[in-house]
Amino acid sequence: MYMKIIETGIVASRPGQMYGWPGITQAANGDIIVAASERKFHCCPYGREVIIRSKDSGKTWCLPQEIYNSEMDDRDANIITLKDGTLILSWFTSNAFEVNGWMARAARVTDKMRSELLGTWMMKSHDCGETWEDDPIKIPVGMHISPVELSDGSLLSMGWECRFGQGEKNLCAYKSFDQGKSWRKTSDIECGRLPNGKPGLNENHVVDTGNGNLVALFRKCNDFLRQSFSSDYGETWTKPEVTQIWGYPPQMIKLKNGDILCVFGHRKIPYSIRGVISYDNGRTWDTDNIFTIYEWIDEPDMGYPCSLEVSPGEVLTIFYCSRSGSSIQSGKNPHTKLKQDINPSPEGILFVRYKLE
Numbered sequence: 135m136y137m138k139i140i141e142t143g144i145v146a147s148r149p150g151q152m153y154g155w156p157g158i159t160q161a162a163n164g165d166i167i168v169a170a171s172e173r174k175f176h177c178c179p180y181g182r183e184v185i186i187r188s189k190d191s192g193k194t195w196c197l198p199q200e201i202y203n204s205e206m207d208d209r210d211a212n213i214i215t216l217k218d219g220t221l222i223l224s225w226f227t228s229n230a231f232e233v234n235g236w237m238a239r240a241a242r243v244t245d246k247m248r249s250e251l252l253g254t255w256m257m258k259s260h261d262c263g264e265t266w267e268d269d270p271i272k273i274p275v276g277m278h279i280s281p282v283e284l285s286d287g288s289l290l291s292m293g294w295e296c297r298f299g300q301g302e303k304n305l306c307a308y309k310s311f312d313q314g315k316s317w318r319k320t321s322d323i324e325c326g327r328l329p330n331g332k333p334g335l336n337e338n339h340v341v342d343t344g345n346g347n348l349v350a351l352f353r354k355c356n357d358f359l360r361q362s363f364s365s366d367y368g369e370t371w372t373k374p375e376v377t378q379i380w381g382y383p384p385q386m387i388k389l390k391n392g393d394i395l396c397v398f399g400h401r402k403i404p405y406s407i408r409g410v411i412s413y414d415n416g417r418t419w420d421t422d423n424i425f426t427i428y429e430w431i432d433e434p435d436m437g438y439p440c441s442l443e444v445s446p447g448e449v450l451t452i453f454y455c456s457r458s459g460s461s462i463q464s465g466k467n468p469h470t471k472l473k474q475d476i477n478p479s480p481e482g483i484l485f486v487r488y489k490l491e
Contacts, residue, residue, distance in 0.1 A: 135411055135425075137427075137488055138488060138489045139488045140488055141487045142484070142487075143484070143485050144195075144482055144484055145168050145452055146172075146184075146186045147480060147481055147482025147483070148198075150174070151458075151482075152172070152173050152174060152175060153170045153171070153172055153482045154209075154435075154438070154456065155170065155171055155209065155438045156169060156211055156438065156483050157169040157170075157214075158452050159214050159215045160215060160444070161215055161219075161262040165188065165189050166187070166442065166444070167185050167221070168186045168187075168188075168195075168213075169184070169186075169223055170185075170211050170454070171208060171225065172198060172200075174458065175459050176435055176456065176458070177207070177234045178234075179240075181207040181209050183201045183203070183208050183211055183223060184198035185198070185213065185223070186198050186199070187199070192450050192485065192487065201257065202255075202257060205242070205243070205247055206228060206247070206251045207227065207228045207229065207230065208226075208227050209226055209228050210225050212224045212278070212279045212280060216313070217283065219262070220258055220260055220313065221260075221262065221263050222256050222281070222313075222314070223256065223258075223259070224256040225254070226255065226276060227252055229243060229248060253273070254273040254274075254275065254291070254293060255270040255273065256281070256314050257271070258313065258314075271314045273308070274291070274308045274319070275293030275294060275306060275307075275308055276291045276292070276293045277293045277294075277337050278337040278338075278339075278383055279337070279385060279440070280292060280293060281310070282339070282341070282342070284342050284348070284367055286346070286367045288310060288311050288367065289309065289314060290308070290348075290367075291308050291309075291310075291317075294333055294336070295319075303332065303333060305322065305325045305333045307320045307323065307368050308320065309368060320369045321370050323362060323371050323374065334354060335354055336383075339384050339385050339386055341386040341387070343415040343416065346364075346365055346366050347363070347415065348363065348368055349361065349363055349386070349394070349415065350363070350364070351379075351384035351396065352384075353384065354382070355382065357380070358380050359376075359380075359382065359384050361374060361375055361376075361416065362374040363416070378421040379398065379410055379421060381400045381408060382401070383398065385397050385438075385440040389490070391447070393411050394415065394416055395409055395410075395441060395490070396410050396411075396412070397427065397439040397440065397441050397451055398410075398437075399439060399453070401437055404430065404431075405429070405430040406427070407427040407429075407436075408424055409427055410424045410425075427451050428453065430455070432479075434455050434457050434479075434481075435455070435456040437454070438453060439453035440452060440453075449489075449490060452483055454484070455480065455482065456481055457478065458481070
């Protein structure tokens with residue numbers, strides 16, 4: 135496999151704003167649409183969901199368009215185009231800022247707001263993202279990239295589910311056959327527990343490899359990705375096993391030649407965006423030939439790449455970079471380390487266009 139970078143650039147960047155955790159899709163009219171969470175800091179109450187559109191295959195980008203903005207922190211962004219052309223934008227809403235120094239804003243948060251706003255959500259557009267339905271739909275569980283459309287016509291979403299009467303959560307999958315109006319739980323997914331009792335795996339992505347076969351990759355912080363398989367459209371899952379891919383979180387696309395591309399953030403020196411190919415529907419990964427898509431000389435808040443194959447073998451991968459700090463409390467991101475005498479790289483949603491041969 136040979137990888138050649140064609141160009142790098144910026145999808146969205148604005149002084150005083152952070153853009154994080156993007157998603158990308160190609161709409162039915164050919165426009166490329168990137169979704170992101172625009173905010174002030176990594177953790178703050180100002181997060182809102184926006185989309186950025188390109189009408190020329192990613193050569194130029196329009197200004198961000200607000201799609202959703204609640205009184206809470208609307209985080210992460212995923213956007214997919216269904217087979218019928220419907221766009222689905224999804225995200226989750228958090229109140230973590232209440233314990234991260236935003237005391238005045240936290241004082242405005244009521245139990246009613248928490249009950250009504252917290253959770254994983256999706257909105258639909260039927261005109262390639264020009265307009266959106268008024269009311270978001272709540273998804274029972276979801277994470278960074280949820281949901282995905284399967285070849286059986288369903289939507290699949292994975293995430294943590296609270297067990298009634300218990301403080302712990304379990305990792306599970308839900309499916310919908312009516313574009314998110316109703317959901318059915320399919321299965322729990324064995325993932326182990328961290329010392330604090332939380333599930334050992336989180337941010338995941340699923341790709342459909344055909345004939346009911348699915349492959350899922352999961353983030354395990356500061357460790358190698360874990361992988362699970364389903365042979366029945368997500369009704370059951372194998373126990374996640376360790377891969378030789380170090381990084382997180384993962385995102386996969388099935389290329390037009392049948393290979394699977396996985397991109398992920400390498401969040402240790404050298405901080406970078408990397409890719410790896412599977413030639414056998416995810417059963418094995420060519421980890422001897424992991425390639426670097428983008429690399430930093432400092433240690434910013436970065437990552438969460440996702441990709442779109444814009445033409446056979448030509449891939450557009452987007453990701454975020456920020457040095458704006460993690461909260462009002464610290465004023466500085468503890469994950470950001472800027473070496474002296476360095477001209478830092480751009481911030482915002484960045485892209486790399488490259489050729490795979």
